[in-house]
Amino acid sequence: xxxxxxxxxxxxxxxxxxxxxxxxxxxxxxxxxxxxxxxxxxxxxxxxxxxxxxxxxxxxxxxxxxxxxxxxxxxxxxxxxxxxxxxxxxxxxxxxxxxxxxxxxxxxxxxxxxxxxxxxxxxxxxxxxxxxxxxxxxxxxxxxxxxxxxxxxxxxxxxxxxxxxxxxxxxxxxxxxxxxxxxxxxxxxxxxxxxxxxxxxxxxxxxxxxxxxxxxxxxxxxxxxxxxxxxxxxxxxxxxxxxxxxxxxxxxxxxxxxxxxxxxxxxxxxxxxxxxxxxxxxxxxxxxxxxxxxxxxxxxxxxxxxxxxxxxxxxxxxxxxxxxxxxxxxxxxxxxxxxxxxxxxxxxxxxxxx
Amino acid sequence: xxxxxxxxxxxxxxxxxxxxxxxxxxxxxxxxxxxxxxxxxxxxxxxxxxxxxxxxxxxxxxxxxxxxxxxxxxxxxxxxxxxxxxxxxxxxxxxxxxxxxxxxxxxxxxxxxxxxxxxxxxxxxxxxxxxxxxxxxxxxxxxxxxxxxxxxxxxxxxxxxxxxxxxxxxxxxxxxxxxxxxxxxxxxxxxxxxxxxxxxxxxxxxxxxxxxxxxxxxxxxxxxxxxxxxxxxxxxxxxxxxxxxxxxxxxxxxxxxxxxxxxxxxxxxxxxxxxxxxxxxxxxxxxxxxxxxxxxxxxxxxxxxxxxxxxxxxxxxxxxxxxxxxxxxxxxxxxxxxxxxxxxxxxxxxxxxx
Numbered sequence: 001x002x003x004x005x006x007x008x009x010x011x012x013x014x015x016x017x018x019x020x021x022x023x024x025x026x027x028x029x030x031x032x033x034x035x036x037x038x039x040x041x042x043x044x045x046x047x048x049x050x051x052x053x054x055x056x057x058x059x060x061x062x063x064x065x066x067x068x069x070x071x072x073x074x075x076x077x078x079x080x081x082x083x084x085x086x087x088x089x090x091x092x093x094x095x096x097x098x099x100x101x102x103x104x105x106x107x108x109x110x111x112x113x114x115x116x117x118x119x120x121x122x123x124x125x126x127x128x129x130x131x132x133x134x135x136x137x138x139x140x141x142x143x144x145x146x147x148x149x150x151x152x153x154x155x156x157x158x159x160x161x162x163x164x165x166x167x168x169x170x171x172x173x174x175x176x177x178x179x180x181x182x183x184x185x186x187x188x189x190x191x192x193x194x195x196x197x198x199x200x201x202x203x204x205x206x207x208x209x210x211x212x213x214x215x216x217x218x219x220x221x222x223x224x225x226x227x228x229x230x231x232x233x234x235x236x237x238x239x240x241x242x243x244x245x246x247x248x249x250x251x252x253x254x255x256x257x258x259x260x261x262x263x264x265x266x267x268x269x270x271x272x273x274x275x276x277x278x279x280x281x282x283x284x285x286x287x288x289x290x291x292x293x294x295x296x297x298x299x300x301x302x303x304x305x306x307x308x309x310x311x312x313x314x315x316x317x318x319x320x321x322x323x324x325x326x327x328x329x330x331x332x333x334x335x336x337x338x339x340x341x342x343x344x345x346x347x348x349x350x351x352x353x354x
Numbered sequence: 355x356x357x358x359x360x361x362x363x364x365x366x367x368x369x370x371x372x373x374x375x376x377x378x379x380x381x382x383x384x385x386x387x388x389x390x391x392x393x394x395x396x397x398x399x400x401x402x403x404x405x406x407x408x409x410x411x412x413x414x415x416x417x418x419x420x421x422x423x424x425x426x427x428x429x430x431x432x433x434x435x436x437x438x439x440x441x442x443x444x445x446x447x448x449x450x451x452x453x454x455x456x457x458x459x460x461x462x463x464x465x466x467x468x469x470x471x472x473x474x475x476x477x478x479x480x481x482x483x484x485x486x487x488x489x490x491x492x493x494x495x496x497x498x499x500x501x502x503x504x505x506x507x508x509x510x511x512x513x514x515x516x517x518x519x520x521x522x523x524x525x526x527x528x529x530x531x532x533x534x535x536x537x538x539x540x541x542x543x544x545x546x547x548x549x550x551x552x553x554x555x556x557x558x559x560x561x562x563x564x565x566x567x568x569x570x571x572x573x574x575x576x577x578x579x580x581x582x583x584x585x586x587x588x589x590x591x592x593x594x595x596x597x598x599x600x601x602x603x604x605x606x607x608x609x610x611x612x613x614x615x616x617x618x619x620x621x622x623x624x625x626x627x628x629x630x631x632x633x634x635x636x637x638x639x640x641x642x643x644x645x646x647x648x649x650x651x652x653x654x655x656x657x658x659x660x661x662x663x664x665x666x667x668x669x670x671x672x673x674x675x676x677x678x679x680x681x682x683x684x685x686x687x688x689x690x691x692x693x694x695x696x697x698x699x700x701x702x703x704x705x706x707x708x
Contacts (some may be wrong), residue, residue, distance in 0.1 A: 023500025051407040064550025146377025188537035196418030197551030
């Protein structure tokens with residue numbers, strides 16, 4: 001399929017790196033293609049970033065049939081543009097698509113389209129360490145129809161956003177609220193897919209956590225409400241004695257690409273890494289026994305995010321001394337060194353596109 | 355707040371009643387208002403039905419912060435326009451709003467706005483029994499922002515659709531697929547709110563059911579996967595011996611307004627009505643014992659929908675003789691007689707607006 005390119009009449013200016021936040025500065029162009037039963041994915045185009053014209057009856061507004069991905073392009077010191085495990089994102093997008101009855105995309109084609117778009121938008125990639133070009137591929141259901149069924153038409157788009165560090169406080173440890181009442185996802189539900197529903201389900205508890213002075217919610221399993229699952233914006237790792245533990249994928253946890261990368265590095269480094277069920281009780285017991293030395297999150301947005309405090313009902317524990325733990329920093333440095341082209345890409349995770 | 359009215363330049367023609375389906379014919383105008391932190395709900399207007407201009411980064415596309423309602427206006431034989439328990443819908447919408455961190459609406463104001471819109475669109479209300487004007491109030495999150503949090507801006511809109519009977523086959527009994535693997539909602543989740551997420555979560559199993567020749571999915575509880583919950587588009591009632599049973603609201607079941615109406619009528623008629631937990635095992639046992647005489651669904655779209663067959667794994671049972679059961683018909687007739695102004699509105703459910 002050919003990609004038609006329509007250039008923007010005026011090109012805006014990228015804000016200074018120091019002024020960048022997360023996800024509010026968009027570039028001059030976007031990639032869009034449409035799907036219909038008769039034509040499959042068609043009308044692929046790069047065009048000026050602009051509002052979509054969407055009927056009030058579009059199914060995405062009513063029935064949430066929408067999936068997305070989040071990945072980043074990095075500028076290396078020698079001005080190369082690099083992508084980190086990008087193909088894994090589009091493969092996950094196809095798994096999400098299947099779960100939401102959305103037609104599959106051609107991974108190689110959308111990879112090419114994305115690279116073409118990024119090269120066109122090169123000036124939007126900030127260069128300071130920690131900054132990047134955030135890439136948001138999205139698919140939404142567009143049938144103008146109020147009956148409940150999978151849509152017959154869809155829009156796929158990729159928008160780009162120049163971003164600073166995800167957490168405004170940088171790598172300062174975050175405070176995590178273990179949610180006792182609300183549930184994000186459940187086995188047999190949508191939790192393993194990157195779909196709008198999971199984020200909608202997270203809002204109420206997240207606001208509660210914020211009101212109580214906590215940055216993020218740690219979700220428990222929806223059945224026994226005993227086992228820790230994920231933090232919504234990231235997966236979670238705990239260093240207990242010499243064991244690095246992360247909850248095993250169970251259908252209600254998003255299979256994070258940074259999560260896989262941490263596991264790979266841990267194995268390579270000869271660490272004692274486990275994917276297993278871990279209860280919140282075990283976490284607090286390990287702390288009591290003095291064995292819980294670090295907790296950190298992993299995700300595309302923040303890469304690695306050390307956790308300094310956890311609250312579960314009335315119980316509050318502090319982890320570490322208020323600075324990022326040694327293990328968290330080791331993973332953060334190793335991953336960002338690969339992403340920014342400062343270390344050898346021994347795992348073959350990087351793709352240079354310009 | 356004043357409602358500014360802008361009339362459409364050209365008025366389209368309503369299709370013949372016999373040509374109407376569900377949710378694909380929209381009227382000439384809609385009601386819209388916007389929300390911002392500084393101005394609250396503002397800019398209330400009735401304007402020509404048209405596409406919205408929505409940024410690709412609008413939060414509703416990514417994080418599913420969206421709620422809606424579904425209700426109907428009916429034309430009586432003496433040409434009055436009637437609403438059925440409409441205020442209950444907007445009160446439920448406010449409960450959904452709370453659950454999704456969406457600002458509350460002024461129920462009296464939106465009721466008035468809706469009535470004004472319906473009167474303007476009177477010619478779009480079909481008059482044949484079973485047809486109606488379907489009303490879809492909706493709220494979507496509109497911040498152009500990719501961080502995960504509740505949006506600061508929203509759009510509320512009401513669109514209207516001339517509809518025929520929800521099920522093309524009319525009151526012919528439907529076939530129901532009891533879903534063993536997928537879960538719609540769970541205690542502590544979004545199930546009791548009318549939000550996009552629940553419908554997204556229902557698509558995969560619904561498509562599977564359709565492929566197997568079934569019309570709808572009957573969802574089980576997400577924890578034990580033993581207790582029946584609802585059918586996605588409707589709540590469910592079972593007549594076992596002389597007991598009319600419907601699953602008790604538990605946080606993962608939508609509190610249907612037609613469900614409440616059936617319960618009220620059942621009580622008024624002196625029936626033995628129970629809201630309680632009921633396992634799928636009990637349903638099959640009751641059938642085996644010859645005590646399960648009827649199953650029917652209740653919902654705004656279909657009003658009452660008799661169930662003629664249920665499949666659970668390899669087990670299939672037929673209920674009734676292929677025609678709607680006596681109890682289902684009694685509720686259907688009582689409710690539609692009230693809705694179409696053919697019977698006295700003893701419960702004070704009807705509101706005449708023109």
